[in-house]
Amino acid sequence: MKNIIIFGAPGSGKGTYSDEIVKRYNMGHISTGDVLRAEIKGGTELGKIAQGYIDNGQLIPDELMIDILAKTYDSMPAGKGVIFDGFPRTIAQAEALKKMLAERKHDMGLMIELIVDEETLLARLLNRAKEQGRADDNEVTIKKRFEVYHNQTAPLSAWFEKEGIRNTFTWKGSKDVMIGEIFDFLDKVNG
Ligand code: AMP
Numbered sequence: 001m002k003n004i005i006i007f008g009a010p011g012s013g014k015g016t017y018s019d020e021i022v023k024r025y026n027m028g029h030i031s032t033g034d035v036l037r038a039e040i041k042g043g044t045e046l047g048k049i050a051q052g053y054i055d056n057g058q059l060i061p062d063e064l065m066i067d068i069l070a071k072t073y074d075s076m077p078a079g080k081g082v083i084f085d086g087f088p089r090t091i092a093q094a095e096a097l098k099k100m101l102a103e104r105k106h107d108m109g110l111m112i113e114l115i116v117d118e119e120t121l122l123a124r125l126l127n128r129a130k131e132q133g134r135a136d137d138n139e140v141t142i143k144k145r146f147e148v149y150h151n152q153t154a155p156l157s158a159w160f161e162k163e164g165i166r167n168t169f170t171w172k173g174s175k176d177v178m179i180g181e182i183f184d185f186l187d188k189v190n191g
Contacts (some may be wrong), residue, residue: 001025001081001190002109005088005103007156009143011121011128012114012171015176017092018085020179025186028082030072032065042101054136057144059089059152066096073100081109096158110189111160112182116171118146 006014015031022029039047053060069087076082088094101107129137160166169181
């Protein structure tokens with residue numbers, strides 16, 4: 001399987017659909033949010049730095065993130081394809097990802113963009129707060145994360161379009177429909 005970048009606003013389902021894709025196509029999975037939460041849980045230096053940013057709904061600085069991503073990528077089993085979930089989130093991260101992969105003679109593969117209306121996103125995140133108790137799933141931090149997404153991350157959509165790898169999937173009210181559309185697309189690409 002080619003590499004996949006899954007892209008979308010907080011609450012758009014990147015983690016959920018990544019899990020489904022990983023199961024079906026037996027790929028590697030890098031969730032930068034999960035990597036950071038594990039560092040926080042482990043009480044590492046990196047975790048201490050990351051916590052302040054995450055709690056405020058802000059992005060961890062690019063240089064740090066790019067370094068974490070390269071290390072995590074190099075620790076994945078080779079040859080299976082990796083799904084990047086939550087990375088890149090800025091143009092600088094996207095440029096760095098492209099360069100990092102090119103240096104390893106790999107390419108970015110495909111980008112899957114999840115398009116979900118903001119009302120649905122907010123409802124999902126508030127529901128996740130109840131179910132999973134993530135510290136950054138409270139209304140104040142969610143608003144900040146949406147703002148960061150619009151200002152820093154959403155412009156990446158056009159960057160991927162220019163790279164010729166952007167594929168959009170729009171929420172129509174059903175998770176099964178969304179997964180079906182994504183699988184149909186990936187099956188076709190996979191031959
Ligand atoms: P997520 O689980 O993907 O929603 O990420 C949770 C939080 O981790 C984000 O709100 C950011 O504070 C931080 N984070 C995750 N991925 C990145 C990234 N690629 N760049 C900067 N910060 C990130």
